[in-house]
Amino acid sequence: MVASYFRRAYSSFVTHILDVPARLLAFLFSILLLVIPLANPGLYIMFVLVLAAIFAIFAASWDILAGRTGQLSLGHALFFGIGGYTSAILYKYYMLPLWVTIPIGMLIAFLVAFFVGFPCLRVKGPYLSLVTLAFPLILISIFFMFKDVTGGEMGIYAPSILPIPPYTPYELRLAEFYVSMLLLIVSSIIIYKIASSKTGILFVSILDDELAAKASGINTTKYKLLAFAISALFASLAGGFYVHFLRTAGPSALVLTMSFFPVIMTILGGIGTIYGPLVGAYILTILDQYFLKTVVPIPDELHAAIYTAIVIVLVIAWPRGVGRWCVDKLEDMQEVREEEIEKKIKRKN
Numbered sequence: 001m002v003a004s005y006f007r008r009a010y011s012s013f014v015t016h017i018l019d020v021p022a023r024l025l026a027f028l029f030s031i032l033l034l035v036i037p038l039a040n041p042g043l044y045i046m047f048v049l050v051l052a053a054i055f056a057i058f059a060a061s062w063d064i065l066a067g068r069t070g071q072l073s074l075g076h077a078l079f080f081g082i083g084g085y086t087s088a089i090l091y092k093y094y095m096l097p098l099w100v101t102i103p104i105g106m107l108i109a110f111l112v113a114f115f116v117g118f119p120c121l122r123v124k125g126p127y128l129s130l131v132t133l134a135f136p137l138i139l140i141s142i143f144f145m146f147k148d149v150t151g152g153e154m155g156i157y158a159p160s161i162l163p164i165p166p167y168t169p170y171e172l173r174l175a176e177f178y179v180s181m182l183l184l185i186v187s188s189i190i191i192y193k194i195a196s197s198k199t200g201i202l203f204v205s206i207l208d209d210e211l212a213a214k215a216s217g218i219n220t221t222k223y224k225l226l227a228f229a230i231s232a233l234f235a236s237l238a239g240g241f242y243v244h245f246l247r248t249a250g251p252s253a254l255v256l257t258m259s260f261f262p263v264i265m266t267i268l269g270g271i272g273t274i275y276g277p278l279v280g281a282y283i284l285t286i287l288d289q290y291f292l293k294t295v296v297p298i299p300d301e302l303h304a305a306i307y308t309a310i311v312i313v314l315v316i317a318w319p320r321g322v323g324r325w326c327v328d329k330l331e332d333m334q335e336v337r338e339e340e341i342e343k344k345i346k347r348k349n
Contacts, residue, residue, distance in 0.1 A: 025326055026188070026275050033181060037174055045290065046173040052285035053180035054242050055261060057187050059269070059277035061234035062262035064191060067272035068203035069227045070210075071121065074259050075132035076235055078116070078139060079109040081254035083236025084243035085143070085150065088158040093149075098161060102240035109236030110229050117228035121221065136254045143251065155250025158243040176245060183241060184278070187234055192274050194230065203227055207272075235262075257304075268311055270321025279323035284311070 017023050036049065062076050086105035090096045096104075120131050143150040150156065162175050194200050202223050205213045214220050243249040252258070261284070262277070269280025287307050292298045298306060318325040 024330055025323070026278075029275075029278070030181075030185065037177060040170075043170055043173055044294070046170070046177050048286060048289045050173070050177050050180045050245060051289060052282045053177075053184045054238050054245065055265060055285050056184055056278040056281035057241075058235055058238040059262040059265040059281045060187065060191055060274070061231045061238065063266045063271060063273070063277045064194070064203075064234070065227050065231040066263075067266065067276075068195065068200065068207060069224055070207040071224060071227065072125075072129050072263075073120075073132040073228075073231075074129045074263065075135045076231070076262055077136040077254050077256070077258035078132075079113065079232040079235035080239035080242070080258060081136060081139060082109045082112060082232075083239030084158070084249045084253045085156070086236075087240040088156040088243050088249035089149065091159060092156055098159070098240075098244060102237065102244075105240045106233050106236045109232040109239075113229040113232035114225060117225045121224045121228065133256070133259065136256070136259060140251050140254045143254075151250070153251060155248045155252075158247055158249050160247065161241065161244045180241065180245075183237065187237065188274060188278065191234070195274060199223070199226070264311055268314060268322060270324035270327075273321070273323060273327075275327070276321045276323040279326070280321070283314075283322065 017027050033049065037046065058076075058080060061079075062073070065071050065073055065076075083102070083105040086108050087098065087101040090101040090104060091098065116132075116135055120128060123131055144152055147153075160172065160176075161179060162172060167175065195203075202213070202218055205216075205218065206220050206223060210220055239253060243253065265280035265284050266277040267280070268283060269278065270276025284307065287310065288303055292303050292306060314322060320328075
């Protein structure tokens with residue numbers, strides 16, 4: 001009975017994971033990340049890995065909008081900041097638990113996406129990018145106007161995602177790491193299900209040819225708004241976890257750089273894929289937060305210029321993204337293996 005169950009489980013694992021290169025890449029990547037803490041790498045490396053997981057969710061949220069419907073938003077920090085500030089404000093003034101404040105922030109970002117998206121999605125191409133770029137700047141100005149509530153430039157204290165007293169610093173960081181990994185895995189699965197659903201197929205039809213989609217009777221405005229809102233939902237989740245991880249909600253969550261991060265990460269990893277933004281987020285975060293700070297210490301003022309140059313080189317080398325390149329290599333290996341199996345079968349016959 002038990003042996004039969006394990007045989008079926010193994011057969012299902014081979015069929016659905018090992019024989020699908022993209023899923024195999026995601027599986028190997030997840031195993032690697034989950035094993036790293038066992039080596040006790042230290043507080044700072046764990047900090048970088050948690051930050052990378054947060055940015056991976058953020059990048060994946062932008063990919064829903066840009067990679068699936070072709071709507072290039074450059075103001076995605078708006079939703080990231082809304083998620084973070086909402087959670088911090090609700091905790092400070094109402095002492096609500098984080099499992100309540102973060103979902104409320106997600107709901108507000110979801111509703112704001114409809115309000116902002118309706119006028120924004122009436123324009124296309126670079127005009128859409130410029131319009132969306134303005135909204136995080138507007139929100140920063142509003143927060144500075146009400147600095148008694150928002151804390152102004154200093155921001156607001158946000159408590160840890162987990163209670164601090166029972167933990168040593170490393171144990172707390174380890175717990176944050178596993179919570180961030182759980183959120184990343186669950187978010188990735190949900191995004192994958194959305195992309196594979198009828199709604200996801202309609203998103204891609206808008207990306208391929210919006211006029212043809214309209215001619216087929218698809219309400220393109222409705223589905224672009226939906227993509228905008230779903231994207232905002234996951235961006236606000238990342239923002240909520242981000243401020244509680246750093247213990248503060250401040251203007252840094254809304255600056256232009258924060259809007260550019262998911263764009264660079266997604267293009268670096270491979271736009272229009274589930275795994276691309278995740279790969280790109282880890283590469284860029286480790287490069288910026290670890291390699292350029294500890295391995296090759298470089299002044300912070302030069303970080304942007306250096307990792308931009310490195311990203312340009314990587315994009316030129318792999319224009320479809322690093323993640324896509326890895327999947328292509330796995331597919332090539334799979335084809336070679338299948339050819340060898342076919343040859344062995346022919347020899348036997």
